[in-house]
Amino acid sequence: MTKIIDGKLVSQKILENIADEILFLEKKPSLAVIIVGEDPASKIYVNLKKKKATELGINSTVIEMHETTTEESLLNKIEELNNDEKTNAILVQLPLPKHINTTAVIEKINPKKDVDCFHPYNVGKIATNNKPYVYPCTPKGILSLLEYYDINPEGKKVVIIGRSNIVGRPIALMLLNKNATVTICHSKTKNLEEITQTADILIAAVGKTKLVTENMVKTGAVVIDVGMNRDENGKLCGDVDFSNVKEKVSFITPVPGGVGPMTICTLMHNTLELAKQQNAIN
Amino acid sequence: MTKIIDGKLVSQKILENIADEILFLEKKPSLAVIIVGEDPASKIYVNLKKKKATELGINSTVIEMHETTTEESLLNKIEELNNDEKTNAILVQLPLPKHINTTAVIEKINPKKDVDCFHPYNVGKIATNNKPYVYPCTPKGILSLLEYYDINPEGKKVVIIGRSNIVGRPIALMLLNKNATVTICHSKTKNLEEITQTADILIAAVGKTKLVTENMVKTGAVVIDVGMNRDENGKLCGDVDFSNVKEKVSFITPVPGGVGPMTICTLMHNTLELAKQQNAIN
Numbered sequence: 001m002t003k004i005i006d007g008k009l010v011s012q013k014i015l016e017n018i019a020d021e022i023l024f025l026e027k028k029p030s031l032a033v034i035i036v037g038e039d040p041a042s043k044i045y046v047n048l049k050k051k052k053a054t055e056l057g058i059n060s061t062v063i064e065m066h067e068t069t070t071e072e073s074l075l076n077k078i079e080e081l082n083n084d085e086k087t088n089a090i091l092v093q094l095p096l097p098k099h100i101n102t103t104a105v106i107e108k109i110n111p112k113k114d115v116d117c118f119h120p121y122n123v124g125k126i127a128t129n130n131k132p133y134v135y136p137c138t139p140k141g142i143l144s145l146l147e148y149y150d151i152n153p154e155g156k157k158v159v160i161i162g163r164s165n166i167v168g169r170p171i172a173l174m175l176l177n178k179n180a181t182v183t184i185c186h187s188k189t190k191n192l193e194e195i196t197q198t199a200d201i202l203i204a205a206v207g208k209t210k211l212v213t214e215n216m217v218k219t220g221a222v223v224i225d226v227g228m229n230r231d232e233n234g235k236l237c238g239d240v241d242f243s244n245v246k247e248k249v250s251f252i253t254p255v256p257g258g259v260g261p262m263t264i265c266t267l268m269h270n271t272l273e274l275a276k277q278q279n280a281i282n
Numbered sequence: 283m284t285k286i287i288d289g290k291l292v293s294q295k296i297l298e299n300i301a302d303e304i305l306f307l308e309k310k311p312s313l314a315v316i317i318v319g320e321d322p323a324s325k326i327y328v329n330l331k332k333k334k335a336t337e338l339g340i341n342s343t344v345i346e347m348h349e350t351t352t353e354e355s356l357l358n359k360i361e362e363l364n365n366d367e368k369t370n371a372i373l374v375q376l377p378l379p380k381h382i383n384t385t386a387v388i389e390k391i392n393p394k395k396d397v398d399c400f401h402p403y404n405v406g407k408i409a410t411n412n413k414p415y416v417y418p419c420t421p422k423g424i425l426s427l428l429e430y431y432d433i434n435p436e437g438k439k440v441v442i443i444g445r446s447n448i449v450g451r452p453i454a455l456m457l458l459n460k461n462a463t464v465t466i467c468h469s470k471t472k473n474l475e476e477i478t479q480t481a482d483i484l485i486a487a488v489g490k491t492k493l494v495t496e497n498m499v500k501t502g503a504v505v506i507d508v509g510m511n512r513d514e515n516g517k518l519c520g521d522v523d524f525s526n527v528k529e530k531v532s533f534i535t536p537v538p539g540g541v542g543p544m545t546i547c548t549l550m551h552n553t554l555e556l557a558k559q560q561n562a563i564n
Contacts (some may be wrong), residue, residue, distance in 0.1 A: 119406070120404075124401070124404065124405035126407075127451055130449045157477075176468075179470040180470070181471040181477065183464065188437045189437070190437050195463065
């Protein structure tokens with residue numbers, strides 16, 4: 001019997017706990033989101049984050065900067081937020097306009113306020129099996145799903161398709177830290193299906209509609225779909241051919257309603273976490 | 283026909299190039315090595331490093347601190363070297379006495395002078411497929427060997443046994459960045475030999491005598507042995523049962539004379555590299 005992993009349910013439970021915890025805090029956590037330019041998808045994401053933060057009692061500020069903002073003014077703005085005691089968490093919505101060096105921007109954020117865990121210092125902490133200030137949102141969301149469904153990655157063979165800095169690479173390192181045997185596949189991988197067929201846990205994070213089909217998964221595997229694509233009818237879908245794969249596996253995340261809701265939920269968790277760290281020190 | 287990878291030869295060629303380059307530098311590169319306590323193996327390593335540096339025209343200073351040195355004095359010494367314009371590269375010989383927090387010490391080193399590439403900032407740069415100031419010595423030494431013997435890891439299946447911060451983890455990330463399909467195995471891995479049998483390139487870095495036997499390697503594979511152990515007769519040996527595996531593979535590193543000489547050679551390369559970076563700025 002295949003179990004559909006319910007990201008809506010799990011994220012709802014976590015969000016309720018966050019809201020409860022914030023209720024009892026004297027100082028409310030505070031998240032600053034910077035958005036540069038007018039990218040419509042980015043605007044939707046930023047609004048979702050602001051709305052969710054408000055619902056939970058997190059103070060959120062959205063800083064809208066013009067498309068033509070210089071890198072220098074953006075870096076100055078981040079410096080200001082780094083020094084602002086009232087700001088616990090800083091998020092710069094990506095992608096940035098092309099004239100801005102994204103790496104320089106990410107590295108400008110104080111690692112202590114790096115709510116996305118994009119700063120190399122924090123990524124390096126994960127890579128060396130140490131603790132970053134907070135873990136990256138989507139990978140941490142995936143771990144929360146596995147935990148909720150009592151799927152222990154220790155000793156399991158995990159295959160990850162995709163090596164992005166946002167998902168593939170950090171989830172590989174985090175699962176290695178949890179004693180999984182991890183393989184990372186990508187566009188240059190040969191005989192992909194031979195490798196995916198050996199996976200106890202298969203994570204697809206490439207952004208390619210229906211890349212993962214039934215013949216690529218082992219019977220009884222756990223399948224985590226991080227893809228967020230549109231199919232030929234414009235319908236939201238993942239990297240996994242869900243209806244084709246579903247019957248063969250033990251657990252699978254749907255799209256939408258699987259990993260998606262976990263990302264924003266972890267962002268809220270991270271904001272709370274950073275606030276607690278900073279208030280414990282002050 | 284199996285080729286024995288000759289680390290002595292390759293390191294010698296690289297060292298000659300380094301010496302040539304240093305000859306023409308106005309400011310000689312400068313390496314500071316801190317050793318705390320009296321560990322005999324550490325003393326031998328530090329002396330080897332100093333000797334090699336001197337041979338190449340690198341200024342090296344060994345700072346010997348007492349076994350009972352406090353963490354604070356060690357951190358202060360590092361701070362002093364961070365601020366010393368004449369010091370290009372800082373190395374703290376590990377292991378440190380137990381009363382000292384190794385992570386704190388590593389993180390105290392300015393990433394720009396982090397000749398071992400142990401600082402999380404630099405590790406995070408590798409993990410996100412960006413450039414650290416310099417790459418870690420043993421992993422970079424392995425890549426130099428592969429390059430010398432024209433073994434391109436792109437598209438190859440690489441299996442790494444061992445997940446240390448010094449070898450397993452960084453070499454996994456560096457080979458991923460070179461488009462290999464990478465699997466990391468370790469003490470919790472099940473069916474190890476099933477996995478190693480699929481490797482085009484097998485890297486053993488666990489420190490377990492004769493762990494890798496003939497049945498574990500694919501015919502024609504490339505085998506890199508990072509182990510440095512003593513066998514039952516006290517003879518230096520690696521993680522691979524060399525004579526047993528040798529006939530089956532296309533390339534193999536011996537122990538001694540394989541990866542070993544590459545580590546110190548890369549340390550010298552890194553010292554030169556950091557000096558060039560710093561002198562270019564000043």
